[in-house]
Amino acid sequence: MVMKGKGAKKIFTVLLSSSMLLSVTPQAFANPVGALSQTVSYKAQAAAVTIKTIDAGNGTIAVGLSALPTKAPKLEDFKFTRQINGKSASALKATDMVWDAKTKTAFFTFKAISATSAKQTVIVNAEYQGSKLSAKPFTIAAKGADVDKLEISANAADSILILDSKTDAELTLTAVAKDEDGNVVTGKRVKWETADKAIASVDRSGVVTAVAEGSTTITASYGDVKATFKVTVKADAPGVSSVSATNGSITAVFNTAPKAEPKLKDFTLTREINGKKATTLRATGFTWNKESKTAVFTFKEIAATKEKQEVVIGVTYEKEQVFADAFTIAKKDAQVKEIELINLSADAELAVNSSDDAELKLSAVAKDEEGNQIAGKKVTWKSDDSKVVTVDKDGSVKAVGAGKAKITATIDKVSANIEVTVVAAKPEISLSASTLSESSANDGSVAGTQVVTLVNGKFASDISAADVTVSNLPAGLGVSVARISDTQLGISFTGRAVKHEAANSVSGLSVTVAKGKVEGAKENLTAGSFGIVFADAVVVPVPTAATIAATPGTLTEAGANDGSLTSGVITVTATNGTFAADIAKSDVTVTGLPSGMDYTVTYVDATHITVTLTGQATDHENADDTNVSVTVAQAKVTGATANVSTGNVAIDFNDAAAAATIAATPGT
Structure with a gap:
């Protein structure tokens, strides 16, 4: 796997005791950045490029450079040696290299050093363009050592895979077994498993391959000892x-x-x-x-x-x-x-x-x-x-x-x-409209026709909708094709889009015509792109019907106690409507009017009329108290959906006062 231009990367290592399962944790180099794959080429540096860091295990080496070199480093640009137990250095052959430009890090693999009857302390030395640096020593356990924990490392600086990438769709993991003292145990075959094959697969050698977007966990196990490594698969962003x-x-x-x-x-x-x-x-x-x-x-x-x-x-x-x-x-x-x-x-x-x-x-x-x-x-x-x-x-x-x-x-x-x-000139097609719109019915249907114009060719006389494809067409829509002439087609859209709010508007639609239906075409012809714009439904508020109300709430009998009222004026107010200026008594009914009384109607303004009760009630004792209401004909109140009435207005009568009497004493 060639790592190019990802965000700052890390080598990931996990330590595992025989009784615990731990998640992977980053151990070395720069801070991770969750960027998608972008190639970052090397650029020239005025100063010499040197080895800045080196980290080595039994089978893996990571070399960090001080700057980006003029040209991308190659495997042959590096030389490695190994020293075992302080003896003279001998050549170490790296078998693979991955270069990560953003972290300026080269990742190498080599054939693991075999165990012997005694422990071996190993130092790996690297050289690049005259610059030399040694890694910290690691120890290989003697033959027969028990595995107490595992470490997982990757030949890359992060755990992000890019779907369908030519360079970043795979990742090679290495599981290193260690004894209780942290010494490397060699010759142990681990088992690799993935938690979700639908996201990423892993083979017996630890090669992880992206399958679909998402995250999953890769597990390495040796007996009861396990280690995990989280892998994330992303789609490649255009760049x-x-x-x-x-x-x-x-x-x-x-x-x-x-x-x-x-x-x-x-x-x-x-x-x-x-x-x-x-x-x-x-x-x-x-x-x-x-x-x-x-x-x-x-x-x-x-x-x-x-x-x-x-x-x-x-x-x-x-x-x-x-x-x-x-x-x-x-x-x-x-x-x-x-x-x-x-x-x-x-x-x-x-x-x-x-x-x-x-x-x-x-x-x-x-x-x-x-x-x-x-x-x-x-x-x-x-x-x-x-x-x-x-x-x-x-x-x-x-x-x-x-x-x-x-x-x-x-x-x-x-x-x-x-x-x-x-x-020779190739047949080509073009489209008449860059945008089509939803019909005024706002029901998901599409108004207008997309005209396809052909140059350097001729449409077959029997061309039909089966020969024309519109890509990315919203669900619910279909197409109807009419041959206008030898060089023009009319495409109208049938059906109704299932989703047709403004947010469901689409762009990037294209039209493809089958090559067999275009004279001289050696391949299907495609033109685009255009869009379909949907509109949010227009909500028309339902108008509130006109109503009327009456004030005051109570009318009282006059002091003369003769059945007349102190003030018989009822003010009627219209809401959500207006009164006709020519409103008359014949348009107004007073319900519950006492016998002996009458009323008049006066237009005050568009929202007010007065109804004045006149005359004297025939029966006007306290027991004759009553309620009246005013009803106005629908035709005289704009906005009314029927005749409109007020609530009740009370009429409060009083009993007649008792006559005064006198008596004289004594009687004789």
């Missing part, structure tokens, strides 16, 4: 996996294509010359190739000086910086020895009249006898067949007709060429 650069151009290759097409503003470019502080580099051109997942930048050449210049280019995307291999610019007046032609496009095949494959860009790099790049040289470009391709002074090649042609670049009488193939 730059590698960068290459010359003096004037940069190529950044992505691991997976981002959902949204990258733009120049999404990147930050830097240059570092001779180990000095990096400065921002301004791009003069940018192209994105979706098929090859490649971003290509051009920039103004860095001018030559009296001395050589070692240059490191950095590309930052989504806060992850990736460096290209260092290149060297020759000093002024260097002689051109060779030319390197670089195709900045996906390939050297073009198609006539293609919307995205009719041109390619070439770059010519002059080099001296040491392979250093020479700046400031004029390039002359030439096509040997202008009926096939043309080339301009900047190295831009355009397809003219089918065939093959050579493009030659010449600098100071030194030439190099590349062959370009041009094929």
